[in-house]
Amino acid sequence: MAVTTPARERTRHEIVRQAMDLFQAKGYNATSLQDIATAAGCSKATVLYHFSGKPAVLAAVLEPAAADLAELIAAADALPQAETQEFAIQRFIDLAVVHRGVIDVLQDVIPVIVEMPEIAGLVADGMRMTRYLAGSDDPLEHDLAKFAVNGLLGECRHPGERTDDELRRLCDIALRRLLRRA
Missing domain, CATH: 1.10.357 (Tetracycline Repressor; domain 2)
Incomplete structure (x- = not known):
């Protein structure tokens, strides 16, 4: 039987993955939480549900x-x-x-x-x-x-x-x- 990843964990992982890509492409300072949310296919509120702010996203990256x-x-x-x-x-x-x-x-x-x-x-x-x-x-x-x-x-x-x-x-x-x- 296949192991599934809970939706919250998948969302968090996608936020981190997209943040990494954006930080590399645009730089940390030029990337907003909204940019990360858009790239991850979620709302900025969802990003803030998982992370307390952009520095916390950076820490996860x-x-x-x-x-x-x-x-x-x-x-x-x-x-x-x-x-x-x-x-x-x-x-x-x-x-x-x-x-x-x-x-x-x-x-x-x-x-x-x-x-x-x-x-x-x-x-x-x-x-x-x-x-x-x-x-x-x-x-x-x-x-x-x-x-x-x-x-x-x-x-x-x-x-x-x-x-x-x-x-x-x-x-x-x-x-x-x-x-x-x-």
Whole structure:
């Protein structure tokens, strides 16, 4: 017997799917709740039934990437310090490639990201990831890690320009050249 998804869950999923598409195509700031509702085939009131506002929709769009990053951070936390930088490099590249569309959306909100409590966990995990990538407590290494992450994320914004394998190779080489080995 086939398992059916309740209508509310299907509607919520469609809202998130359409929001992702719109955020990528138009940008977060240029997308209204009405735009999302229209694309999802529902009313703005229905969107607001499922989400408290546009930042909550954004949080739902980012949730799969946030969950994967939280899992990566938890795994890195359990490793000896000497192993965390290499682990972070390998896994972060994979996450960036898998979630390249989400990264495109995220780049649009970076100037105001600290003002969005709905994605505070993602921001905190991103900062921890940067520390792991730095591989040391040296402030210069932290700045280099931030620079490397911003470059990697910027490169992931253009999904049609490189294959996943090409992007993985580029990001791996770039991170390893910029970040000294701990």
